[in-house]
Structure formats: C-alpha cells, structure tokens
Amino acid sequence: DSGVTQTPKHLITATGQRVTLRCSPRSGDLSVYWYQQSLDQGLQFLIQYYNGEERAKGNILERFSAQQFPDLHSELNLSSLELGDSALYFCASSLEGGNSPLHFGNGTRLTVT
Amino acid sequence: ELKVEQNPLFLSMQEGKNYTIYCNYSTTSDRLYWYRQDPGKSLESLFVLLSNGAVKQEGRLMASLDTKARLSTLHITAAVHDLSATYFCAVDIRNYGQNFVFGPGTRLSVLP
Numbered sequence: 001d002s003g004v005t006q007t008p009k010h011l012i013t014a015t016g017q018r019v020t021l022r023c024s025p026r027s028g029d030l031s032v033y034w035y036q037q038s039l040d041q042g043l044q045f046l047i048q049y050y051n052g053e054e055r056a057k058g059n060i061l062e063r064f065s066a067q068q069f070p071d072l073h074s075e076l077n078l079s080s081l082e083l084g085d086s087a088l089y090f091c092a093s094s095l096e097g098g099n100s101p102l103h104f105g106n107g108t109r110l111t112v113t
Numbered sequence: 114e115l116k117v118e119q120n121p122l123f124l125s126m127q128e129g130k131n132y133t134i135y136c137n138y139s140t141t142s143d144r145l146y147w148y149r150q151d152p153g154k155s156l157e158s159l160f161v162l163l164s165n166g167a168v169k170q171e172g173r174l175m176a177s178l179d180t181k182a183r184l185s186t187l188h189i190t191a192a193v194h195d196l197s198a199t200y201f202c203a204v205d206i207r208n209y210g211q212n213f214v215f216g217p218g219t220r221l222s223v224l225p
Binding site: 002033042043045048056058088090092096099100101102103104105106107109 | 144146148158201214
C-alpha cells in the first residue's frame with residue numbers, strides 16, 4: 001500500500017459530461033502529480049501541485065483542470081468528455097526536495113461512452 | 114526537452130534466462146527510478162538510484178545507473194513467470210526546475 005488514496009476506482013460516463021477525480025497524498029507529502037495512462041499513449045504527465053500551488057504543467061487539455069486544497073488532497077476535473085479521454089488516471093505524491101520517488105495511487109479507470 | 118527511451122519495448126523470454134532492459138535519457142540527472150506495473154494496476158516503486166555508479170538489487174532484479182553515459186540498466190537473472198509486468202524507468206530532474214519524465218515502458222513476458 002503506497003499510502004496514496006484515489007477515488008473512485010471506476011467511473012463510467014457519457015460524452016460531454018464532467019467528472020471529478022479525487023486524490024489524497026501520503027501523509028507528509030506536499031506534492032501531488034496527476035498522470036494519464038491510455039493504451040497507446042503511455043504515461044502522460046498532466047499537472048503537479050505543491051502545497052496548494054500549481055508547480056508544473058504537462059500535456060493537460062484546457063478541458064481539464066485541477067486544484068490542491070489546504071488539507072493537501074487534490075481533485076482533477078475533466079469536462080466536455082470525449083471518447084478519447086477514456087484512460088487510467090493516476091495520482092502520485094512525493095516529498096519535495098528530497099530524493100524520493102513518486103508513490104502512486106491505484107488509479108481511477110474512466111470510461112467514456 | 115528531456116527524452117527517455119527504453120529498449121526493448123517488448124520482451125518475451127524463457128524462464129531461467131537472463132536479460133537486460135536499458136533506459137537512456139538525454140539530459141543531466143543523477144536520480145533515476147524503476148517502477149513495475151501489472152496490467153490494470155498501479156505503479157510500484159522498485160529501485161531508487163541516486164548517484165553515478167549506484168547499484169541496487171532485489172531478488173532476481175538488479176538496477177544500475179551510469180550518469181555519465183546517461184544510462185540505467187535493469188538486469189533480470191533467471192527469470193520467473195512472476196516477473197511478467199511492464200517496467201518503467203523515470204528520470205528525476207526536479208533539481209533542474211522540471212519534473213519526472215517516464216520512459217515508454219518495457220513489457221516483459223516470461224514464458225514457462
């Protein structure tokens with residue numbers, strides 16, 4: 001158990017809808033990262049937050065947004081969903097400034113129909 | 114832009130055989146991690162390599178890092194079926210104001 005909690009585990013929704021994925025980092029970790037993993041795209045970095053502030057942005061679509069709250073949990077909002085958004089979405093956390101790897105949650109499997 | 118390559122991308126091997134997976138990266142970093150992912154599951158941290166010449170071993174897996182060559186290897190000794198998974202390397206460039214960059218993954222299948 002990595003200590004990173006993601007909910008929900010599975011999400012099935014229709015095109016055009018909006019969903020929110022939630023992540024609680026490991027105790028003590030201030031950084032939260034979001035990744036998308038689809039079959040043909042590998043592991044794609046979306047966005048990172050550190051202690052409530054956006055730290056880095058990757059290949060995140062404008063339809064997607066995220067935030068990190070004062071209690072350090074993070075939410076990834078996906079809107080105007082398309083079939084191609086179907087993927088596994090992972091949250092990971094780490095210590096910042098230390099020689100610490102990312103610790104991944106179990107992911108949310110999103111299916112857009 | 115940092116690029117991380119893995120070779121091979123697909124590997125099918127017999128039980129009992131040895132093999133090496135290579136991870137090359139294109140910029141300076143002295144921190145590299147290896148992860149394992151079973152199908153549909155999360156990524157599990159295997160090795161943390163934090164300096165040039167670092168070598169870590171766990172069971173039948175051994176990882177090493179050569180920062181001058183910008184190369185890490187994951188060596189598999191006497192493979193068993195339970196090692197079947199996808200292995201990712203990830204280069205840590207947070208010291209350079211950036212982030213983690215993952216390789217494309219090597220899908221390993223160990224056949225009985």
